Amino acid sequence: MILPGLKRSLLSLSPISKPVIRPFWHWLNHVWNEYDTKRIEEVGPNRACAEWLLKCGAQVKFKNWGSYVVDFNKMPPGSFEAFKIEEIKAENACIMARGFEYFNGLKDVKKIKFINCELIDDTSLAKLSYLRGSLKELQLVFLPSVTDVGISYLYLLENLNDLYINYMPKVQDYELAKKLLQEKLPKCNVEFLQKADEIKT
Template structure:
C-alpha cells in the first residue's frame, strides 16, 4: 500500500503563505493531524488490528517493531509482506510523532505489545494515556518523555497497567506534583520499577 502524495497540497499552501498574512499553517497541520489519526474500523476489519495500527503509527511518524522481524520499521511502504496475521506489534517508539488520543483506538485488539516509548509528542494528552489500558495485558515497559499535554490526572490512568515492570517518566512540564505522582505510582504498581525525572537532557535509551 502506497501513501498518497500530499506534496502538491503542501506546495499550494506554501505558495499561499507568500501572498497572505493570515496564520493558516497551524490550522492546516491541525486538520491534517486529525485526518491521519482518524480511526478506521473498516481497515481494522480488512487487515487486522496489528497491521492497521502499524499503518496509523508509521503514517504519523512513529516506528514499530514486529515480533520475529529484525529492527524497527520506519517506512510505511516497507512493512513485512505476506499474511497480516503472521505479524504482531511488539514494540512502539514515537518520537516527535503526531499521534493523538483519537488514534489510540487502534491499540484495541493488540495482545503482544511489550514496550512503548513516547518522546516529545505534544499531542499526547491525558485521554491518550487512558487508552493505553488497551495494552494492559501485555505492556511491560513504558517511557514518557517531554509530553507537555499530560497532567497529574493523566498519570493516574497508568495505575491500570498492572503488568508494567519498568516505568520511566521524564520532563512532564504540566505534572505539578511529580513527587506525589511518583509515590502513588509506586504504591499502585508495586511490581514496577518507577523513575520520575525532570531532566530533558537525560533520555533513557
C-alpha cells in the same frame, strides 16, 4: 509532523499566508488519526495500528521481524495475521488520543517509547489500558499536554516492569505522582524525573 523540506517551504511564506498553516496541519493530524474500523476488518488490528503509527511519524517493531520499521511501504509482506506489533517508538510524532483506539485488540505490545509528542494528552494515556495485559516497559519523555490526571491512568498498567517518566511540564506534583505510582505498581521499577535529563535508551 512536517517533513523537513516542506517545513522550509512553509517558513518561506509571507506573514499574510502563515495563519492558514496551523489550521491546515491541525486538520491533517486529525485525518491521520482517524480510527478506521473498516480497515481493521480488512487487514486486522496489528496491520491497521502499524499503518496509523507510521503515517503519523512513529516506528513499529514486529515480533520476529528484525529492527524497527520506519517506512510505510516496507512493512512485512505476506499474511497480515503473521506479524504482531511488539514495540512502538514515537518521537516527534503527531499521534493523538483518537488514534489510540487502534491499540484495542493488540495482545503482544511489550515496549513503548513516547518522546516529545505534543498531541498526546491525558485521554491518550487512559487508552493505554487497552495494552494492560502485555505492556512491560513504558517511557514517557516531554509530553507537554499530559497532566497529573493522565499520569494517574498509568495505575491501570499492572503488568509494567519498568516505567520511566521525564520532564512533564504540566504535572504539578512530581513527588506525589511518583509515590502513588510506586504504591499502585509495586512490581514496577518507577523513575520519575523533573528535568529533561538524558533520555534513557
